[in-house]
Amino acid sequence: MLSRREDFIPDWRLGHFANSTMRRLAGTLLTLLPLVGTLLGASPGSREEIFSAEEKLARPSSVKLESDADRFDLIRVFGYGWGPVDYSPDGRHIASAGASVVFLLDAQTYQIERQLFAEDTMGTMSVQWSPDGHSVAAASFDPPRVHIWDAATGELRVRLQGLNRPARSIAWSPEGSRLAACGANEIRIWDVKTEQILRTLSGNNSVAWSPDGRYVVTGFDEVVRIYAVETGQLVRQFERHRAIVQTVAWSPDGRYVASSGSAPFDLTVKVWEVETGLLVWTLPQNGGDAALAWSPNGAYLAAGSGSIKIWGAKSGQLVRSLGEGQTLALAIRWIAWSPDSARLVSGGGRVIRLWDVTTGDRITSLPGHSGTIESVAWSPEGRYIASAATDYLLNDRSIRIWDKDTGEPVRVIRDDICRYGFRAVDWSPDGKYLASVLLCDQPSIVIWETATGTEWRRWSGLVVYSVAWSPDGRYLAWGALDRKIRILEVDRWEIVKILADPMELGSSIAWSPDGRYLACRAGRQEIWIFEADTWEIVSRLPGRNHADFITWSADGQYLASRDGSSFGLANLINIWEFKTGELIRSLEDIQQVRGLAWSPNGRYLAAAEVYFIPSIKIWEVETGQMVARLLGHTDVISSVQWSPDGNYLASGSWDSSVRLWGVRTSE
Structure with a gap:
């Protein structure tokens, strides 16, 4: 039995931050500041103040939680990374970095062999293999540091600290004993063995070593600079760019340096x-x-932006274009050659692609999401996770079914008619079907056979917000734009009941575990509960504003819901006793919520929170104490779902990744 609300006085507080909308607006303004400054006469290369403001927005809370509750550990990330890529020196593996994870893939089969994690990090900016192929280094966004793993075991060996700002580029010295990292206005060079900083230099965005290890090249505003590492002395600089130098690269023979400018002022590569x-x-x-x-082999220079152009190193002539005509979809931001110079791997637009340089053909695209994940759902037996994505630009628009244990996608479901993608997905109780909500010119609900990925049934009409199977699989309920809830008998494929009211119904719906009741949002403030046999309202639970994201406890005695403004900073999570309608507890100090899930054992509530740093907050329901805050996603967390056995928590995000968290019991 839960303690009553008046017995609970929270003894912790977290700072309030702006919501996702404010964060995105701030990011847009920061992006436009260089252009505005240039129009007003300022140099387009001066961005020190911009980076400072950007990092203040991005830095997460440093809250540490101590509790005897279960531990929640990141087990796996489903996907293949969002962009930073590198070939291993022997060509047998590819490293691909995603949201706070590095994937090690077999370069022939493209199977994921290992995932590398670092706790309490946000985002991965750059990844590179050590020259001997024994280690992998990656730069994290927050906190700004470089992690180095043993590639064979996955053990985190080294944390290089001392960066004031995130490193956008890292580079091993040719002999592998030193590592350079370059962020905004600074380069740090470490001795990897001692983890001591050997040298601090001025530089922006990118760094590369000379083949003999004596020099590093970087950009500083519109200038290319070369430093002697031993002394830190500036020995050469090149001044012909018209905007900030974004990337630098040293030729294998050491004779040339290539540099790229910044859009929109300098769309050139200079050698x-x-x-x-x-x-x-x-x-x-x-x-x-x-x-x-x-x-x-020194024969070519590859430059990737909207597509990849390959230039002859001796002639300066364009030899081949990869992905020409697909500029918007490709958005190349990272490229790496195979050791034999026959292949290229590229990352960008949240897609990893392999290219044959000789033919110009794309060999493969790794089958991860590139769109924003809107919904995740567990199969009834807990073996698979379905994720549904929306993608207006990058042609994802898919449902992917992932094997929980291997991390591999076992099926990809697409709808050829749909232009935009999927809003929601729910698994049938017998595991044979997936119900999905499509965002199309003709909005639809489509049921798919999970064994084959083929369409089984379709209903088209109004825009649908949410969909849910009844626990016995007999009914499918959904809430639509016309503020009505439709109850469809699946076997007959016939709508048997329409729940309507002058108030808005249905943007959030949830069946009770025994299937006897259906809870839904009513208007802006209330939750109504209908009895499934009579479809009469048996309970009305009042809220403050925007009562939604409804979830039942496993025993059906309680409901929880978000209560608060869609764009407001302060939300509550209300916990109600179903039979009496009594408000038992309100969980506070939470920002905008996008998902809510009650663990099967009834002990925990998980909430996907959206503000500066997306996180999942987990409360112990009996005490009202927050026992964990899970970080790692780098964009809005849209969905959280517990596995049927309660041993795992899956989360889906607009960063295109699904993360699997394991519950380690404290007993």
């Missing part, structure tokens, strides 16, 4: 002769901020 400082070529790009990589 410089190091010894003389001569500008050898200026190469056009069809997009700015090009990624650069020399082929290991």
Whole structure:
């Protein structure tokens, strides 16, 4: 039995932050500031203040929670990363970085062999193999540091600290004993063994070593700079770019340095002769901020932005274009050559692609989501997780079914008619079907056979917000734009009841565990509960504003819901006793909520919270104490769902990843 609300006085508080909308607006303003400054006469290369403001927005709370409750550990991330990529020196593996995870893939089969995690980190900006192939380094966004793992075991060996700002580029020295990291206005060079900083230099965005390990090249505003590592002395600089230098790369023979400018002021790649400082070529790009990589044999220079252009190193002539005509969809931001110079791997637009350089053909695209994940759902036996994505630009628009144990996608479901993607997904109790809500010109509910991925039934009409199977699988309920809830008898494929009221119904619906009741949002403030046999209202639970994201306790005695403004900073999670309608407890200090789930054992409530740093907060229901805050997603967390046995929690995010958290009992 839960304690009454008056017995609970919270003894912890977390700071209130702006919601996701404010965070995105701030990001947009920060992006526009260089352009505005230029129009007003300021240099387009001066961004120190911008980075400072950006990082203040991005830094998470440093709250540490101590509790005897269960531990929640990140087990797996489903997907293949969002962009940073690198080939291993022997060509057998590819490292691909995602939201706070690095995937190690077999370069021939593209199977994930290992996932590398670092606790309490946000985002991965860059990844690179060590020259001997034994280690993998990756730069995290927050806190700004570099992690180094043993590639064979996955053990986190080294944390390189001392960065003031996130490193956008990292580079191992040729002999592998040192590592350089470059962020906004600073380069740090460490001794990897001692973890001591050897040198601090000025630089922006990118860093690369000379083949002999004596020098590093970087950009500083519109200038390319070369430093002697031993002394820190500036020995050469090249000044022909018209905007911030984004990327630099040193040729394998050490004779040339390539650099790329920034959109929209400088859409060029420049190649410089190091010894003389001569500008050898200026190469056009069809997009700015090009990624650069020399082929290991020194024959080619690859530059990727909207597509990938491969230039002859001796002639400066365009040899091949990869992905031409697909500029918007590709959005190349990272590229890496295979050691034999025959293949390229590219990352960008949340898609990893492999290319054959000789033919120009795309070999494969790794089958992860590129769109924003809107919903996740567990199969009834707990073996699979379904994730549904919406994608207006990058042609994802899919449901993917993932094997929980292997992390591999076992099925990809697409709808050829739908232009935008899927809003919600729910698994039938027998596991044979998936119900999905499609966002299309003709909005639809489609039921898919999970064994084959083929369409079984379709209902088209109004825009649908939510969909839910009854526990016995007999009915499918959904709430639509016309503020009505429809109850469909699945076997007959016939709507047997329409629940309507002058108040808005149905943007959030949830069946009781025994299937006898259906709870739904009514208007802006209330939750109504209908009896499934008579469809009469048996209870009305009052709220403050926007009562939604309803979830039942496993025994059916309690309901929980979000209560608060869609865009407001302060939300509550209300817990109600179903039979009496009594408000038992309100959980406070939570920002905008996008998902809510009650654990099967009734002990925990998990809430997907949206503000500066997306997180999942977990409360112990009996005490009202928050026992965990799970970080790692880098964009809005749209859905959280417990596995049927309660041993795992799955979360889906607009960062295109599904994360699997394991519950480690404290007993």
